[in-house]
Amino acid sequence: MADSEALPSLAGDSVAVEALLRAVFGVVVDEAIQKGTSASQKVCEWKEPEELKQLLDLELRSQGESQEQILERCRAVIRYSVKTGHPRFFNQLFSGLDPHALAGRIITESLNTSQYTYEIAPVFVLMEEEVLRKLRALVGWSSGDGIFCPGGSISNMYAVNLARYQRYPDCKQRGLRTLPPLALFTSKECHYSIQKGAAFLGLGTDSVRVVKADERGKMVPDDLERQIGMAEAEGAVPFLVSATSGTTVLGAFDPLEAIADVCQRHGLWLHVDAAWGGSVLLSQTHRHLLDGIQRADSVAWNPHKLLAAGLQCSALLLQDSSNLLKRCHGSQASYLFQQDKFYDVALDTGDKVVQCGRRVDCLKLWLMWKAQGDQGLERRIDQAFALARYLVEEIKKREGLELVMEPEFLNVCFWFVPPSLRGKQDSPDYHQRLSKVAPVLKERMVKEGSMMIGYQPHGPRGNFFRVVVANPALTCADMDFLLNELERLGQDL
């Protein structure tokens, strides 16, 4: 078997490899990039799961398939996938298709390396350092550390783990059983990853003390102070506060200066989950929303959200310059992080993380930034704020649309009140009936493929829509379309 020929398939046949990839790339350009971002096309092509299974013929079989069949499969995958770069996709905190970021992602995939050593990722070790330095500078730090994580949830977990390690370095070896009960604090509007992280890290969800938020969704510093006192009275040791810059539903910014004051008074680690709102730091006009962030110990910031860098691009930034990341997570595997290398092994950054192999997440952001400059990215942020403001003003003008609140960010939350419920606010089942409207409209828009908007309940409030205005290709016409389409879809309700 070990003859001198490579395998059949395409291994080693560079002409066939190139032909295949050029053909697939043609499909990608036509179907995903051109049609996928064109307002004249559907944003999604809804199929029921059972029908979609049939259409995709997912089963993996013994025999391989021809190139023609493979190309047809590529077309089908794209056809039935949601077009998150489409101007009518308002469903998540990410959207849009930045061509430079996509170019960076394609290069990343073609190079297929892992971000653990300078030896096998020389360009990306240096590039990650530079990108993180730039993000830290926007936070307001001239030194520090950081790392790209597989998503903001894991960035948040890192912050919690670092904070407990800094206070109790022994816990790395001896575990939590030797520590007093710990308490961390976050508002009820925080992302659910704080709870998930507390469970995963062995602290338990009970260790998360939920601080009140005001009617705008912002953490109430006085209640934070009160909760810290309560935790201490119960014998727990407060160690971290996780504030949020840009909450998931309402887009609220916690008052960082006041929270930092509380943290300073009590000697607590201040983490800022700015996964969504961090990119506002690029805007001279709006960055005041994050005033005080430079007082944080750690910041989670996901450029794959508002900057459209592509999933995933999640930075954890640290003010610490004492190599805390490596001390907390390192285990000095001798097969990978040999100490007798011929270059400075401080460049082997892989031991800073709890992963071993780690994807390259810096290139897509770096390349986009090189193409846009700070100025281009700042214009995007400012434009998104302006479009959100335009949408809000249009909502106010129209009958049957009711804002949940004046947004301070790009989450525009509102109810569509259908004709049959208008003027019936005093009816006893009004709220119950109103809450059923968004799911119905969602089903209709998805089945038509005309647009996608998220909805959710929120505390005592029933379901309302949350439009996220982030895609850099959006215009006022898209905002008008969105409202007209809601009216059209809901006119018989």
Next chain:
Amino acid sequence: MADSEALPSLAGDSVAVEALLRAVFGVVVDEAIQKGTSASQKVCEWKEPEELKQLLDLELRSQGESQEQILERCRAVIRYSVKTGHPRFFNQLFSGLDPHALAGRIITESLNTSQYTYEIAPVFVLMEEEVLRKLRALVGWSSGDGIFCPGGSISNMYAVNLARYQRYPDCKQRGLRTLPPLALFTSKECHYSIQKGAAFLGLGTDSVRVVKADERGKMVPDDLERQIGMAEAEGAVPFLVSATSGTTVLGAFDPLEAIADVCQRHGLWLHVDAAWGGSVLLSQTHRHLLDGIQRADSVAWNPHKLLAAGLQCSALLLQDSSNLLKRCHGSQASYLFQQDKFYDVALDTGDKVVQCGRRVDCLKLWLMWKAQGDQGLERRIDQAFALARYLVEEIKKREGLELVMEPEFLNVCFWFVPPSLRGKQDSPDYHQRLSKVAPVLKERMVKEGSMMIGYQPHGPRGNFFRVVVANPALTCADMDFLLNELERLGQDL
């Protein structure tokens, strides 16, 4: 500002977007795919960090750059990156460039969605399920569960977290402080992620009991039994054994049947870290190496390694069918996992994980599998074994090459004994001097760009080379080159 025009840059200009992406793709094809996999080109272009920083001009500035500048940057990034698809890249447990997998990755990037709900990832929710089903079937399970994780280290952590949750469901809420001290068991040859995971999960590295391995690197079941007894005698509660199928350095397979017997006797969760060796299950000839794996509770398997699916493609497979993943990790975020959707919300698999956004890792594997079939992938595995065998036999024929042991897998470990040390085995400083050879040769090969092979110390053994034979494009000629090149580089030592 909120005028009806999209931003400058390329947003909304579909002609310019297409032109940019076609130009970048041309660079990728020429530089990364053609030259990057050609034996006539260098595998790496070594630069000292300071020089590389200058060459790359990494700084992110206020002004954006022209398309011509951006294309030049793309060329530079590729030029100075290591070519992991090159036939002379033997440095890691991943290598090679599978064109169908790369096609899947490019489509994934162009669609840029997150694997949390059927709503925004209908194709990939169903596809992930089918791919996991296929992998489970190869393990020997007709039912079960699973999920793709951001790397094998996190898969291993998941297994540990699931095992402790299954035994102590309270720990999700109440944390580890309410539990007795826990103990998990793995061999001294296991991957370092087990230690990292124990620290991250709050168990502490002390909870990891290190079981002896035999001279081939395989866990010794009798010592496992002994360690369990010792842990219990110390008041700890054993809960998990992590066996390894394909250790990192030696490529050893732990004896799963015997280990499963021990686990059964003591009621312990059996996890198999088959990140590297799992793909051998595709080979009828070699799958006996994993006999007993069907008795595991969980298996970590990274198709980005031996199957060359591309970083990252890491499956965690579970025998459990009781929705343990979702119970252990779920937090029912109401903004994302609404219960009043118009489709079966069991399809919203995102609450199975501790991440929120999660990359699509199934398409690249699925598309490659469709193109190759089981048969094509099996031939790859068998060919890799045959080439490793060829390399071993060639090593035995040559003077100055000494096998560390007969490999049972694709890790071929050996010393290069330079001319000045041949016949001097009895000299007192022989081992010390031999250990210094690999780092010198590594520096020479990297600086010439002729090939890349990893080396490491290993217990009392000094540095030796570990050649990983995995790239499906390899031939015997590449094996011959490798040995000739070592002799050439080391002839003056």
